[in-house]
Amino acid sequence: MLIVDDHAAFRRQARALLERDGFTVIGEAIDGAAALAAVQAVRPEVVLLDIGLPDTDGFRVAERLASLGSSAIVVLTSSRGADAYRTRLDASPAAGFIAKEDVSGRAIRDLIGLA
Amino acid sequence: MGSGALLVAIGVIGTAFGLASEAIQTGAGADPQRSLVDFMVGVAYLAGGLVAWRRDPLNPTWRVMSAIGFGWFVGNYAPAAQPLLHAGGVVLADTDAVLLIALVLIYPHGRLEGTLHRTVVAVAAVGLTATNALFLATGASTPNLVLGLTLTLAMLILVPRRLVIASAADRTLLAPAIFATLVTLVAVGVAILVQLLRIPEPLRSTLLAARDVGVLAIPIGFVVGSFQLADERLRRSRARIVEAADAERRRLERDLHDGAQQRLVTLSLALRSARRDLGDDRAPDVARALDAASDELKAGIEELRELAQGIHPAVLTETGLAGALPGLADRSAIPTVVTSAVDRRFAPSVEAAAYFVASEALANAAKHAAASHASITAELRGGTLVLAVRDDGQGGADPSRGSGLVGLADRVAALGGELRIESAPGAGTTVSATIPVVGSGLPRSSTDPGATIIGEHAHDAHR
Numbered sequence: 001m002l003i004v005d006d007h008a009a010f011r012r013q014a015r016a017l018l019e020r021d022g023f024t025v026i027g028e029a030i031d032g033a034a035a036l037a038a039v040q041a042v043r044p045e046v047v048l049l050d051i052g053l054p055d056t057d058g059f060r061v062a063e064r065l066a067s068l069g070s071s072a073i074v075v076l077t078s079s080r081g082a083d084a085y086r087t088r089l090d091a092s093p094a095a096g097f098i099a100k101e102d103v104s105g106r107a108i109r110d111l112i113g114l115a
Numbered sequence: 116m117g118s119g120a121l122l123v124a125i126g127v128i129g130t131a132f133g134l135a136s137e138a139i140q141t142g143a144g145a146d147p148q149r150s151l152v153d154f155m156v157g158v159a160y161l162a163g164g165l166v167a168w169r170r171d172p173l174n175p176t177w178r179v180m181s182a183i184g185f186g187w188f189v190g191n192y193a194p195a196a197q198p199l200l201h202a203g204g205v206v207l208a209d210t211d212a213v214l215l216i217a218l219v220l221i222y223p224h225g226r227l228e229g230t231l232h233r234t235v236v237a238v239a240a241v242g243l244t245a246t247n248a249l250f251l252a253t254g255a256s257t258p259n260l261v262l263g264l265t266l267t268l269a270m271l272i273l274v275p276r277r278l279v280i281a282s283a284a285d286r287t288l289l290a291p292a293i294f295a296t297l298v299t300l301v302a303v304g305v306a307i308l309v310q311l312l313r314i315p316e317p318l319r320s321t322l323l324a325a326r327d328v329g330v331l332a333i334p335i336g337f338v339v340g341s342f343q344l345a346d347e348r349l350r351r352s353r354a355r356i357v358e359a360a361d362a363e364r365r366r367l368e369r370d371l372h373d374g375a376q377q378r379l380v381t382l383s384l385a386l387r388s389a390r391r392d393l394g395d396d397r398a399p400d401v402a403r404a405l406d407a408a409s410d411e412l413k414a415g416i417e418e419l420r421e422l423a424q425g426i427h428p429a430v431l432t433e434t435g436l437a438g439a440l441p442g443l444a445d446r447s448a449i450p451t452v453v454t455s456a457v458d459r460r461f462a463p464s465v466e467a468a469a470y471f472v473a474s475e476a477l478a479n480a481a482k483h484a485a486a487s488h489a490s491i492t493a494e495l496r497g498g499t500l501v502l503a504v505r506d507d508g509q510g511g512a513d514p515s516r517g518s519g520l521v522g523l524a525d526r527v528a529a530l531g532g533e534l535r536i537e538s539a540p541g542a543g544t545t546v547s548a549t550i551p552v553v554g555s556g557l558p559r560s561s562t563d564p565g566a567t568i569i570g571e572h573a574h575d576a577h578r
Contacts, residue, residue, distance in 0.1 A: 007377050013384035020391045057433060079376040080429050081420050087441040101383040101416050
């Protein structure tokens with residue numbers, strides 16, 4: 001799993017929680033450009049991708065990853081609600097959206113259909 | 116403002132200057148009736164200029180217009196017996212024409228813009244004075260009349276040209292002044308031709324009288340313009356206030372998002388981590404307390420999210436109306452269809468006004484109108500964004516009674532637009548906003564992650 005978020009505290013807590021929930025966090029990135037580079041470098045199965053990034057937004061990163069032929073499953077997250085993003089979520093190659101406070105191993109597994 | 120007394124003094128001196136000049140004219144055998152008309156034209160410039168000067172004290176346009184009131188009478192002193200008055204009256208007879216040209220070219224902002232405009236004013240000032248001096252010395256009037264006619268024809272091209280090159284916002288301001296100027300120019304041009312071609316009486320007198328009426332068009336047109344200018348200035352200042360308020364709301368939302376929301380979200384994950392560490396078997400009281408704290412925190416995060424969204428929707432900043440309107444429909448309490456033919460970005464204050472109108476109208480439809488369906492349409496007609504929200508509720512809404520739409524009507528009006536509410540009883544409610552967007556478009560954001568330089572790498576990028 002790769003965690004992409006510009007807030008260090010969130011990355012740290014999300015990593016701690018997801019590792020406890022059985023995920024192996026193999027990388028962190030702080031913006032869209034670093035995320036693209038990291039996906040190509042470490043080939044994660046899942047990318048937890050913040051929508052509000054300093055250099056771009058998560059939707060664009062997800063589209064870019066899809067167009068680069070990445071097989072990583074993208075889970076978008078934000079501290080803003082999903083409502084505001086629904087239309088873009090429908091059109092996005094990302095697997096879905098989880099509000100930041102709801103991020104957990106189970107929530108991600110439920111979303112992407114992992115056992 | 117303390118210049119009231121100054122303006123009155125200028126008015127009194129100008130009137131006395133005009134009366135004395137007309138006395139010289141009638142003394143030299145001029146028709147008293149024509150002198151009266153001539154006096155009134157000069158006073159019209161003086162009074163119009165002073166009234167507009169008082170309203171708009173920092174704009175030099177009105178000082179020039181007041182000065183025309185003086186310049187108008189200068190030529191009347193030509194028949195004076197006193198040699199200096201006579202010479203001054205002849206040589207400076209076209210002061211009014213020079214100032215008129217300047218007035219028409221500096222309106223509405225009070226500046227001569229471009230070499231062409233400055234050259235025309237300079238040629239008029241130097242040339243008309245020199246040809247009048249020539250007339251004083253030799254009695255030849257043709258050079259002065261030919262130059263006057265040339266300048267009139269030049270102005271007939273330059274004045275409409277100003278309308279063509281003006282910004283859209285200035286165009287409305289210029290229109291009455293330009294129309295008035297064209298009327299005056301034609302009247303002046305005809306009068307010059309009358310003198311050049313030595314048109315005989317009685318046609319000569321009729322055409323010269325027509326000129327005196329024609330030149331009245333300028334003070335009238337320009338005073339109308341000064342009122343428009345004041346309105347426009349007020350509207351622009353309101354628009355700036357709205358823009359500043361919008362910017363402040365965006366900043367607040369951003370600060371909430373980057374600050375409190377991030378901390379609370381992170382805290383929520385920390386609490387859940389702690390709860391996982393505790394497991395299900397140990398310390399059930401602590402586990403219950405942690406669960407309760409998590410739930411409470413989740414509710415707090417939700418409330419903060421609603422608050423931030425209400426202050427300024429981030430989706431509007433990020434994706435404009437194209438992304439934000441469907442989001443509104445999704446969150447609406449009644450089923451809402453969005454038909455938007457608008458996929459470009461506008462100035463933030465235009466987008467915010469349209470968004471908040473739609474948001475408020477939908478909220479009213481759900482709360483007060485007992486509506487079962489609503490629709491949002493957005494389209495661009497010419498340079499105007501037209502947004503309409505319709506519901507199938509009971510209608511009969513009274514927008515003047517404390518609805519949030521009153522504040523939104525002010526917001527829309529500050530942008531030069533208009534908010535309309537149609538709500539006949541039993542026929543549903545339609546709230547529509549028309550907002551001019553000309554010149555307010557922003558380029559679409561083109562941040563492409565693939566095109567940006569790769570930033571800081573992840574710390575532990577290995578499996």
